[in-house]
Amino acid sequence: MFDAFANALAFGVLGLDPSSHTGAAVQFFIMDVAKIFVLLFVVIYTMGLLRALVAPERVREFIRGRPDWQARGLAVSLGAVTPFCSCSSVPLFIGFVEAGIPLGVTFSFLIASPMINEVAAVILVGILGWKLAALYVVAGLVVAWFGGIVMQRFRPERWVEDYVWQIQVGKADLPKPDTTFAGRHHYALAEVREIVGRIWTWVLIGIGVGALFHGFVPAGWVSENLGGDSWYTVPAAVVLGIPLYSNATGVIPVAEAMLGKGVAVGTTLALMMSVAALSLPEMLILRKVIQWQALALFAAVLAVAFTLVGWGFNAIV
Amino acid sequence: MKQIKVLGSGCHNCEITANVIAQAAKDVGVEVEIEKVTDIAEIMAYGVMSTPGVVVDDKVVHAGGIPGPDQVRAWVRE
Numbered sequence: 001m002f003d004a005f006a007n008a009l010a011f012g013v014l015g016l017d018p019s020s021h022t023g024a025a026v027q028f029f030i031m032d033v034a035k036i037f038v039l040l041f042v043v044i045y046t047m048g049l050l051r052a053l054v055a056p057e058r059v060r061e062f063i064r065g066r067p068d069w070q071a072r073g074l075a076v077s078l079g080a081v082t083p084f085c086s087c088s089s090v091p092l093f094i095g096f097v098e099a100g101i102p103l104g105v106t107f108s109f110l111i112a113s114p115m116i117n118e119v120a121a122v123i124l125v126g127i128l129g130w131k132l133a134a135l136y137v138v139a140g141l142v143v144a145w146f147g148g149i150v151m152q153r154f155r156p157e158r159w160v161e162d163y164v165w166q167i168q169v170g171k172a173d174l175p176k177p178d179t180t181f182a183g184r185h186h187y188a189l190a191e192v193r194e195i196v197g198r199i200w201t202w203v204l205i206g207i208g209v210g211a212l213f214h215g216f217v218p219a220g221w222v223s224e225n226l227g228g229d230s231w232y233t234v235p236a237a238v239v240l241g242i243p244l245y246s247n248a249t250g251v252i253p254v255a256e257a258m259l260g261k262g263v264a265v266g267t268t269l270a271l272m273m274s275v276a277a278l279s280l281p282e283m284l285i286l287r288k289v290i291q292w293q294a295l296a297l298f299a300a301v302l303a304v305a306f307t308l309v310g311w312g313f314n315a316i317v
Numbered sequence: 318m319k320q321i322k323v324l325g326s327g328c329h330n331c332e333i334t335a336n337v338i339a340q341a342a343k344d345v346g347v348e349v350e351i352e353k354v355t356d357i358a359e360i361m362a363y364g365v366m367s368t369p370g371v372v373v374d375d376k377v378v379h380a381g382g383i384p385g386p387d388q389v390r391a392w393v394r395e
Contacts, residue, residue, distance in 0.1 A: 055381055056366040088381075090326065090357060091366040098361070163358070170364040186385060194330075194382045288357075 002038075006031035025215025032207045032253045036123060037196075040203070040249070043122045044195050048188025056092050059109075064099040071105045076144045079112030080137070089282065093289045097160065098169045104152025110286075111302065112144035115277040119195070120248035127256050135313065136269060143273070143305045150301050159294035202250030210253035214260060222261040233267045234310035238303050241274025248276040265317045270310030278302050319349045319393065324360045324370035324380075331369040334383050338371070341389040349393055 006027050010016050016023035059078045063071050089110065096106040116137055124133035226233050246254075251272045258268045283295050321338055325331030335351055342349040354360055354372075363372060367381030373392050 057364065057380065060366065088367050091361060091368065094357065094361055095366045167358045167361050169366075170362045190382060190385060 002031050002035040005034060021215045023215075025211040028214040028257065029207055029211035032127075032210065032256070033204070035126065036203055036207065036249070036253065037200075039123050039126050040119065040196055040199075041192055043119050044192045045188045047118060048191035049184050056088055056095065059092075060095045060099050060101070063096070063101050063105065063109075068102065068105070071101060072108050072145060072148060075101075075105045075109040075148070076112045076141055079109040079144060080116040080141065081118050089285050090288050093286065094164055094167055095169055097164055097289075098167060102152065103156045103160070104148040106148075107151040107156070107298065108144045108148030111147045111277060112140065114279070114282065115144070115248060115273055116140040117248060120252065120276075123249055123252055127252050128259065132259075132265070135265070136272065139269060139309045139313075140273065140277075143302070143309060147301050147305055151298065154297055156290070156294045156297070159291040161289055161291065164289050199247045199249055202247040203253075206246055206250035207253040210255075210257035213254065213257040217261060219261050222258075222263055226258075226263045226267060231311070233264070234270050234314065235303075235307050237267050237271040237310065238274045238278075238306045241271050241306075242278050242299065242303070243280060244275050245279035245281060246275050248272075251275045264314045266310040266313030266315070269313055270306045273306045273309065274303070278306075319347065320352070320374055321349050321392065322352045322354050322372040324354045324363060324365050324372060325368035326355050326357055326360070328368060330383050334369040334371065337383065337386070338389055338393070341386065342393045345390060345393050347393045 007018075009030050010023060010027040011018050014026065016026055018024070018027070062078065063074050066074065093106060093110070096109070097103070121133055121137055124136060254275075255268050255272050258271070259265065278299055283299065286295060286298075319342075323331055323335045323338070325334070331353065335353055338349070339351055342351075360368065360370065363370065363377050365377060365380045369379075369383070370377060370381070371379040371384060371392070378392060379388065
């Protein structure tokens with residue numbers, strides 16, 4: 001349906017040549033804008049209606065005081081179902097510390113949260129199919145689980161800024177949510193506005209990059225250079241992803257274009273994870289609560305983990 | 318006079334929230350004092366982790382996201 005719509009608009013209305021570079025890029029762009037934004041609205045609205053989005057205040061209450069493995073399991077899965085704004089990272093971090101949640105568990109949450117969320121997961125299924133979506137989600141969960149454990153080994157407590165330990169978190173009795181249908185509807189609409197308002201630029205940029213890749217990068221060049229035969233493409237993809245930042249949803253169209261041209265699956269997944277989870281703005285925000293050493297270690301652990309994931313998938317698939 | 322605090326460490330949405338409240342108070346014709354709380358320790362002391370949060374007369378009435386216009390009008394009226 002989206003394909004036909006994009007064909008009609010790009011080749012019919014705009015009169016572009018389907019075999020030209022520009023034609024292919026424009027068709028890809030129109031198709032993905034329509035498809036992804038429709039999916040975004042539907043998914044976020046539905047989640048909002050079900051009130052499936054968990055507030056960070058509740059996450060903390062769920063996790064605190066549990067044995068390590070349970071706490072980590074909850075941190076990873078709650079991180080995966082909560083599309084938090086990175087501006088909430090600092091209060092979350094402090095709230096976790098204050099609740100006595102181990103730092104390794106907190107890191108597991110911080111890894112899972114930007115990389116996986118239910119909105120991105122549904123769009124992944126819609127664009128790349130459920131197999132790749134499952135690969136991405138499972139790989140992300142595994143990295144979050146073990147990444148936190150590795151971080152714990154380095155005793156990151158010594159790098160937490162002193163003032164963080166002093167903060168006392170008050171008990172807020174937040175107003176009860178309105179659970180009538182009208183209340184849910186308003187909440188869902190507000191969620192759509194808030195989340196789409198926050199990520200639409202990333203998504204558009206991602207679709208733009210994907211469209212250029214789809215239209216202008218020759219498949220022959222890709223299979224020669226990025227086909228997965230040479231070991232260095234995966235670490236190169238991870239390193240490339242560090243300065244690049246996008247929302248998890250924004251990298252999906254890029255991955256779509258890369259896979260379409262024959263870039264190896266492991267290399268694509270490694271780039272996606274690196275772009276979504278490792279970002280300079282996020283690091284700068286976290287710098288308010290932990291020192292550089294911990295952030296450098298965090299980046300290094302993730303970079304190694306994504307590289308291993310990439311190599312693993314390239315070897316299997 | 319009503320004391321309204323907007324909790325948030327200077328994010329874009331916090332600015333919007335403060336403006337929405339100021340506008341609503343003006344529309345209704347109620348005088349309010351709006352204070353932006355940016356100190357993280359003070360924000361957390363209210364138990365708020367998702368910003369922007371809104372505190373009316375020392376009671377947390379909202380957390381996470383920009384509040385809806387109906388909500389805001391109710392706060393300045395009561």
